[in-house]
């Protein structure tokens with residue numbers, strides 16, 4: 001019997017992790033991601049953990065546990081996992097790289113076009129410069145959409161080779177862009193030669209022109225909340241879009257009220273994005289156990305997504321021809337309103353439970369298809 005503890009927010013968990021598919025006895029114990037604690041591991045002695053971004057995986061969680069041999073995070077970001085520690089423990093770790101790259105890129109486009117609809121008709125006479133910091137799966141996908149719209153991309157990624165999109169210094173992106181979008185992992189001093197923690201601080205904000213739209217869908221701490229608040233107090237006309245917050249799941253009222261668009265960490269929350277996340281960790285789970293002992297799991301990776309995804313009538317090329325359909329397809333301001341309605345004035349904040357509830361109950365969007 002394989003025992004799995006899984007975050008209840010993992011999409012279609014039982015469609016993938018069931019005995020019929022795995023052809024092996026399993027016991028899947030679902031719980032809220034924040035409830036996956038050392039005590040839960042002590043009680044259940046799981047062989048595997050299937051998590052999302054709210055479960056820290058580190059020595060505190062695993063030091064007293066000897067049963068866990070696989071950790072799968074159905075997310076792109078891995079800053080909630082101490083990968084060095086997990087590797088030292090001989091535990092196989094997998095994230096879902098790229099799973100929601102189109103979802104997040106489309107979220108960013110929706111925010112830009114909601115706030116600046118004239119950008120639909122950008123051209124060489126009226127160019128739009130989109131600054132992208134971080135040109136991995138999401139940043140490079142956003143660049144594809146931007147170039148397809150005739151926008152100019154100013155990209156900065158010191159760990160990628162120079163290219164038609166990786167073509168600027170950080171200063172150029174900060175000082176010359178009409179829009180700046182952050183697509184970096186959260187990395188700390190000591191873990192990266194160019195840590196992204198507080199990358200956008202008072203000094204960076206001072207370089208960004210007043211009229212530049214700043215969008216953070218990466219991780220909250222990439223932007224210093226205190227410095228952003230001070231800047232917004234000084235320059236209330238600045239437009240800032242946050243989907244992630246430095247002190248998530250709490251969101252301070254004074255920040256929320258100054259943002260052009262604010263959403264509860266749902267940029268990646270499409271049916272396709274979350275399903276891909278489950279598929280990818282399922283594939284790695286099967287490979288991991290298959291390698292360790294074919295008798296445990298005899299199946300090969302199976303692409304179950306096709307059977308689980310309803311038809312998707314939304315195509316990017318159609319959307320481009322009918323910009324007014326963008327709001328019908330995704331009304332980002334509706335998500336903004338939901339977060340503002342969750343504001344607890346007495347606490348001067350959106351409280352953690354309310355933020356988590358918005359995410360748990362979020363009606364997953366659909367991704368539009370980039371190619372036919």
Ligand SMILES: NC(=O)C1=CN([C@@H]2O[C@H](COP(=O)(O)OP(=O)(O)OC[C@H]3O[C@@H](n4cnc5c(N)ncnc54)[C@H](O)[C@@H]3O)[C@@H](O)[C@H]2O)C=CC1
Nearest residue numbers: 076077134135136137138157159184185194217218267268
């Ligand atoms: N808001 C949301 O719902 C979601 C947020 N995310 C966040 O977005 C981040 C980026 O996602 P992906 O593009 O898929 O990751 P990725 O790993 O494919 O790309 C990240 C890129 O950032 C670059 N980078 C690292 N440090 C940098 C620095 N100091 N300056 C400039 N570039 C730097 C890397 O070289 C890499 O190319 C994730 O790490 C995650 O934290 C991801 C999915 C959903």
Ligand SMILES: O=C(O)C(=O)[C@H](O)COP(=O)(O)O
Nearest residue numbers: 009052053054075076077268
């Ligand atoms: O994949 C990532 O990285 C994300 O930021 C996800 O959107 C996080 O979603 P949860 O794991 O917090 O549900």
